[in-house]
Amino acid sequence: METSIAVFRGKGIRKTIHNNEWWFSIADVVEALTDSTDPRQYNAIT
Numbered sequence: 923m924e925t926s927i928a929v930f931r932g933k934g935i936r937k938t939i940h941n942n943e944w945w946f947s948i949a950d951v952v953e954a955l956t957d958s959t960d961p962r963q964y965n966a967i968t
Contacts, residue, residue, distance in 0.1 A: 930954045 925938040928946070935950040953961035 927934045928937050931954050933954040936947040938945050949961045952964050
């Protein structure tokens with residue numbers, strides 16, 4: 923399993939490859955898209 927960091931809008935997003943698919947950290951993606959200092963405050967369930 924390969925793990926690395928992708929850069930999006932100057933922010934690091936953790937990613938790993940599993941079964942030939944890239945998986946990204948949702949918390950890192952939310953932080954990059956919203957510029958939030960606490961990306962875990964966003965809930966999928968509303």
